[in-house]
Amino acid sequence: MAQTLHIESRGGRVGTPLLEVQNLVMHYGTKEGEVSAVDNVSFTLNNGEAIGLVGESGCGKTSVALTLLRLLPDNSVIKGGDIKLDGESLIDLDEEQMRRRRWRDISMVFQGAMNSWNPVYRIGDQIREALRLHWPETLTYQEETDRIGALFELVGLNPVTMERYPHEFSGGMRQRAVIAMALSCNPKVIIADEPTTALDVIVQDQILRELKKIQQELGMSIIYISHDIAVIAEVTERMGVMYAGKLVELGSTLEVFHRPRHPYSYLLLSSTPSITGPRRKLAPLEGEPPNLLNPPTGCRFHPRCPFAIDKCSSEEPGLVEVGEGHSVACWNWQEVPEIGGLQK
Amino acid sequence: MLKYIAKRFGQIFILFYVFLALLFLLLDLQPGDISQQFVGNPNIPPEAKEIMVRQLGLDQPKIVQLGNHLWNYSFGMDMGVSWSSYPREVSDILFSALPRTVFLFLTATVMSFWLGFYTGKLVAWRRGTFIEKSAMVTSIFFWTVFYPWFAILMLWFFASQLGWFPIGKFISVEKWIGAPYAADDVFMLMLGTIALVTLVYGVARYVIDRSSDDPQTRRNFHRLALWSLAGIAGAFWAFSARRTYAGDILWHTFVPVLTLTLVNFAGTTLLTRSSMLETLREDYILTARAKGVPERTIRDRHAARNAMLPVTTSLVLQLAVVIAGGVITEQIFSWPGLGRALLGAITAEDIPVAMGALALIGILSLLAHLVADITYAFLDPRIRVQG
Ligand SMILES: Nc1ncnc2c1ncn2[C@@H]1O[C@H](COP(=O)(O)OP(=O)(O)OP(=O)(O)O)[C@@H](O)[C@H]1O
Ligand code: SF4
Ligand SMILES: [Mg+2]
Numbered sequence: 001m002a003q004t005l006h007i008e009s010r011g012g013r014v015g016t017p018l019l020e021v022q023n024l025v026m027h028y029g030t031k032e033g034e035v036s037a038v039d040n041v042s043f044t045l046n047n048g049e050a051i052g053l054v055g056e057s058g059c060g061k062t063s064v065a066l067t068l069l070r071l072l073p074d075n076s077v078i079k080g081g082d083i084k085l086d087g088e089s090l091i092d093l094d095e096e097q098m099r100r101r102r103w104r105d106i107s108m109v110f111q112g113a114m115n116s117w118n119p120v121y122r123i124g125d126q127i128r129e130a131l132r133l134h135w136p137e138t139l140t141y142q143e144e145t146d147r148i149g150a151l152f153e154l155v156g157l158n159p160v161t162m163e164r165y166p167h168e169f170s171g172g173m174r175q176r177a178v179i180a181m182a183l184s185c186n187p188k189v190i191i192a193d194e195p196t197t198a199l200d201v202i203v204q205d206q207i208l209r210e211l212k213k214i215q216q217e218l219g220m221s222i223i224y225i226s227h228d229i230a231v232i233a234e235v236t237e238r239m240g241v242m243y244a245g246k247l248v249e250l251g252s253t254l255e256v257f258h259r260p261r262h263p264y265s266y267l268l269l270s271s272t273p274s275i276t277g278p279r280r281k282l283a284p285l286e287g288e289p290p291n292l293l294n295p296p297t298g299c300r301f302h303p304r305c306p307f308a309i310d311k312c313s314s315e316e317p318g319l320v321e322v323g324e325g326h327s328v329a330c331w332n333w334q335e336v337p338e339i340g341g342l343q344k
Numbered sequence: 345m346l347k348y349i350a351k352r353f354g355q356i357f358i359l360f361y362v363f364l365a366l367l368f369l370l371l372d373l374q375p376g377d378i379s380q381q382f383v384g385n386p387n388i389p390p391e392a393k394e395i396m397v398r399q400l401g402l403d404q405p406k407i408v409q410l411g412n413h414l415w416n417y418s419f420g421m422d423m424g425v426s427w428s429s430y431p432r433e434v435s436d437i438l439f440s441a442l443p444r445t446v447f448l449f450l451t452a453t454v455m456s457f458w459l460g461f462y463t464g465k466l467v468a469w470r471r472g473t474f475i476e477k478s479a480m481v482t483s484i485f486f487w488t489v490f491y492p493w494f495a496i497l498m499l500w501f502f503a504s505q506l507g508w509f510p511i512g513k514f515i516s517v518e519k520w521i522g523a524p525y526a527a528d529d530v531f532m533l534m535l536g537t538i539a540l541v542t543l544v545y546g547v548a549r550y551v552i553d554r555s556s557d558d559p560q561t562r563r564n565f566h567r568l569a570l571w572s573l574a575g576i577a578g579a580f581w582a583f584s585a586r587r588t589y590a591g592d593i594l595w596h597t598f599v600p601v602l603t604l605t606l607v608n609f610a611g612t613t614l615l616t617r618s619s620m621l622e623t624l625r626e627d628y629i630l631t632a633r634a635k636g637v638p639e640r641t642i643r644d645r646h647a648a649r650n651a652m653l654p655v656t657t658s659l660v661l662q663l664a665v666v667i668a669g670g671v672i673t674e675q676i677f678s679w680p681g682l683g684r685a686l687l688g689a690i691t692a693e694d695i696p697v698a699m700g701a702l703a704l705i706g707i708l709s710l711l712a713h714l715v716a717d718i719t720y721a722f723l724d725p726r727i728r729v730q731g
Contacts (some may be wrong), residue, residue, distance in 0.1 A: 102636035113628035165725040
């Protein structure tokens with residue numbers, strides 16, 4: 001009984017690797033050609049850790065998330081790479097095996113979670129559906145209700161509201177309920193794709209803070225995805241910066257904010273005054289992210305990069321280690337100046 | 345919810361009176377009045393004509409006439425007397441035709457909705473397959489077909505070529521000679537059975553839903569209730585002496601119900617398909633997938649359940665067409681219902697019957713609207729609370 005009320009992570013010992021993404025390549029097939037939305041992305045999520053993926057709109061963040069859950073649209077092809085959860089490859093699972101893993105092992109808070117609720121069913125019943133599908137033992141109706149109540153309390157909702165329909169919830173409440181649903185089956189990993197983007201700043205802040213608290217208390221492993229580096233700064237320990245389908249920098253959040261090594265990270269950070277102190281007009285981030293139908297040759301960032309050298313337009317830089325757990329894909333990373341770090 | 349129903353009920357009540365008044369005015373706007381019909385008849389002396397005018401109340405001011413008209417329809421339960429089958433009461437003629445029409449169209453509507461929804465759902469789910477394409481072609485055929493031609497084709501095929509079913513009519517008169525029951529009574533008993541089963545099932549569902557929290561248990565009990573009720577009703581008819589007569593009536597309903605179902609289901613199929621394709625793009629479908637909900641459940645419980653909402657709305661909009669088509673249908677299948685009574689009355693210039701038939705058709709479509717609205721409110725919680 002108490003077990004059914006216990007909300008925790010089913011992952012392993014804190015600090016050991018949980019989710020390993022290796023050289024992941026994913027394309028969308030379109031009439032005009034192949035969109036290279038995820039190109040050679042590798043990262044590791046450790047148990048009990050919160051990591052972030054940041055990047056401009058359209059750089060493939062959601063595509064990475066959907067690939068991890070194998071929830072991609074029909075026109076997509078996973079071209080290569082591997083996803084290992086607790087050492088077991090998810091790519092090799094057949095669809096039915098994968099279906100059983102979803103939500104139980106990896107749950108997700110979607111971008112625009114406001115619309116994640118089916119309008120004709122009660123919020124509580126939609127969480128109940130997840131429990132019925134994935135909870136290891138069968139629960140009685142009352143046990144399910146108790147668990148949903150406990151989840152509601154955890155995310156700051158009154159348990160009686162589980163009887164309500166989605167339209168009777170405010171945006172913030174719906175978002176909290178989505179988080180409750182993501183936690184419902186004690187998953188190993190939660191992917192939060194823009195978990196607060198649709199909310200106003202105050203609610204956004206409250207929810208982020210609570211999420212962080214829940215994550216730390218329960219030892220959850222979370223991948224946060226956002227275009228907003230302020231969000232990533234607040235809740236993650238390590239972060240990856242994505243540009244045009246590629247992971248261009250990976251390191252501890254403090255380190256990346258203090259001393260970004262990739263020109264794109266640098267420009268992204270220096271154009272966000274709220275976290276890194278007063279805005280320095282060093283070099284603004286100009287232009288648009290490239291069309292992924294035929295991305296630029298060499299380094300995909302070179303048309304916009306103020307640090308570009310000759311080699312950049314022809315040769316593609318690989319991720320190289322530049323410090324303790326800090327890697328970057330840039331030919332000219334030594335030239336990128338220091339920023340000054342987080343001012344929390 | 346009750347407030348919502350009461351409000352809708354009040355609205356259709358008012359609408360009905362507006363409709364009645366409009367009917368009256370429309371007929372009144374026609375050149376001449378009823379007494380003119382007798383003007384050319386040399387056999388009627390002028391004094392008699394005057395008496396007639398007074399009897400019919402045509403000497404009264406228009407507004408009084410309108411008042412009488414409304415009063416008689418609502419409180420007097422009096423629709424006047426038929427001119428072509430004088431002195432039969434209009435209500436007598438129409439109230440025996442009414443159940444036949446209601447049965448025909450209700451059955452066809454329910455069946456076509458069910459069939460169309462089911463096909464539309466599957467077709468959207470199997471997008472791009474051969475099944476989808478052939479279902480689309482078939483639906484578009486039925487949707488665009490010239491209805492009277494198709495109805496005659498169905499009759500020709502089933503009644504004349506195959507000889508399985510009768511060519512129209514409500515009963516085979518020769519089988520009923522010396523029958524101990526009147527056809528209308530047997531028919532009413534059949535309708536009564538259906539109504540009773542539906543009602544008891546509704547109550548049973550209500551009780552079941554109140555007494556169990558578990559959806560699976562509820563579903564099992566719903567099924568149990570439905571099957572046992574159907575079993576009891578079936579047994580009642582199987583052992584009833586009326587069963588051959590009931591069989592005869594059912595036999596006559598087959599081709600008209602099938603024809604109506606076929607032409608109506610196509611629209612529902614096409615609409616369900618597009619509604620379903622739209623629903624499948626919704627975020628909550630992706631959520632359901634991420635939750636690891638099996639595909640069939642996503643299709644039925646998540647997508648189709650929501651795709652049903654606009655289809656229900658359109659059902660109401662289609663009603664007008666269905667009812668207008670009723671005249672043609674009943675004429676072609678010699679089905680003695682309201683539509684046929686209306687057409688006969690118009691041909692015979694029997695204004696009271698025509699007026700009464702139109703009024704009843706009006707009530708029917710308003711009631712259908714109400715039913716659709718209530719159904720919609722049950723299906724969509726967002727409507728339910730607004731009231
Ligand atoms: N189904 C699809 N078919 C073809 N291209 C797609 C499809 N979905 C996404 N893309 C393209 O893939 C690229 C990456 O999209 P994705 O949604 O992963 O970006 P994102 O980083 O999540 O952006 P945002 O911040 O706007 O959510 C974009 O260029 C997008 O146009
Ligand atoms: S590789 Fe060259 S173009 Fe690319 S980010 Fe580094 S300096 Fe800029
Ligand atoms: Mg996205």
